[in-house]
Structures are given as structure tokens and as C-alpha cells.
Amino acid sequence: MKISEMKTSLAGLQAVRFRLPDGTYLPDHFHVTEVGLVSKHFIDCGGVERQETVANFQLWEAGDYDHRLAPQKFLHILALSEKILGRQDLDIEVEYQQQTIGKFGLDFDGTDFVLTLKQTACLAQEACGIPSHQLLSLPQLQGAGCSPGGGCC
Incomplete structure (x- = not known):
């Protein structure tokens, strides 16, 4: 808000x-x-x-x-x-x-x-070697306050 x-x-x-x-x-x-x-x-x-x-x-x-x-x-x-x-x-x-x-x-x-x-999150998951199957889906990200173009994902 x-x-x-x-x-x-x-x-x-x-x-x-x-x-x-x-x-x-x-x-x-x-x-x-x-x-x-x-x-x-x-x-x-x-x-x-x-x-x-x-x-x-x-x-x-x-x-x-x-x-x-x-x-x-x-x-x-x-x-x-x-x-x-x-x-x-x-x-x-x-x-x-x-x-x-x-x-x-x-x-x-x-x-x-x-x-x-x-929620905490890694902002550079690709740099940390986190497998793509562990990445959050869009609904999970939106639940965490993220939105497309919002700069958090």
C-alpha cells in the first residue's frame, strides 16, 4: 500500500x-x-x-x-x-x-x-546457481508483494 x-x-x-x-x-x-x-x-x-x-x-x-x-x-x-x-x-x-x-x-x-x-528472496538467483525448478511462480511472487515490472523478480 x-x-x-x-x-x-x-x-x-x-x-x-x-x-x-x-x-x-x-x-x-x-x-x-x-x-x-x-x-x-x-x-x-x-x-x-x-x-x-x-x-x-x-x-x-x-x-x-x-x-x-x-x-x-x-x-x-x-x-x-x-x-x-x-x-x-x-x-x-x-x-x-x-x-x-x-x-x-x-x-x-x-x-x-x-x-x-x-519474505526474503535472492535477487540474483541465476548468479547463485539456484536451479530454475526452485524459482517461485508468478502467483507466489505476487503473494510476496512482487509484480511484473516491479523490479523484485
Whole structure:
């Protein structure tokens, strides 16, 4: 999900709810503790230099059970974050504390924001000697957030 899509989705909501990949919901009293710009500049195992930049949201919960983040307040946080993010329409990555800090993609089902699983992958499989029968099919790649022409496959 991109920032513009989140803004559009928030504008039509009465309440903000996040659902984990296993179907459970984050507690209603969650906080957005950070909105940041995360840039990754790296070389893959095939020697190709790459760069990725995402908007990162950190979700957190405390013992303040009466806290509720209204859609209008979330939109205000996004407006404030433009100081850091600029006006780029970036993909959103979400961090949420579980046994360790989990990183998730984000989707919207018309009612709730859905945290989606992220996967690691070798970006230079041919350089690593991975047999072609072990390569993921297009539906598997799309499930992992890849799309034709998206630069991840």
C-alpha cells in the first residue's frame, strides 16, 4: 500500500483497525509511535547495486486501554510526517512488536488495514546457481508483494 492509498482509506473510516496475517487484531489502544523514511542501499549477491526507500510506521501498544487513534488524528500524523517523507508516494512498511520486531507490508480490505507477510528472496538467483525448478511462480511472487515490472523478480 502506498501513502496516498492509506490517506484515501482513512478518509472513509469511523475507526482505525489493524489485522495481523493470522487474522487477529491489534488492540484498539495501539499507538503510531513513529513514521519514518527508511532507505536501504545495498549490493545483492550477484553484484548489482540496489536502493529501496519506504515509509515506515511503528505500531505499539501500552497499558492506556482508553486510547483510540481516530482516522482524522492518523491523517494529521501523516501530514506532520511530510517534513521527513516529503511528498513522495512511498510504499508503507509496518513494524509491530511480537516476539521480536516484525516487519509487514500493508493492505486494506475496505474496512481494516491488513498487515501482510514479507519474505526474503535472492535477487540474483541465476548468479547463485539456484536451479530454475526452485524459482517461485508468478502467483507466489505476487503473494510476496512482487509484480511484473516491479523490479523484485
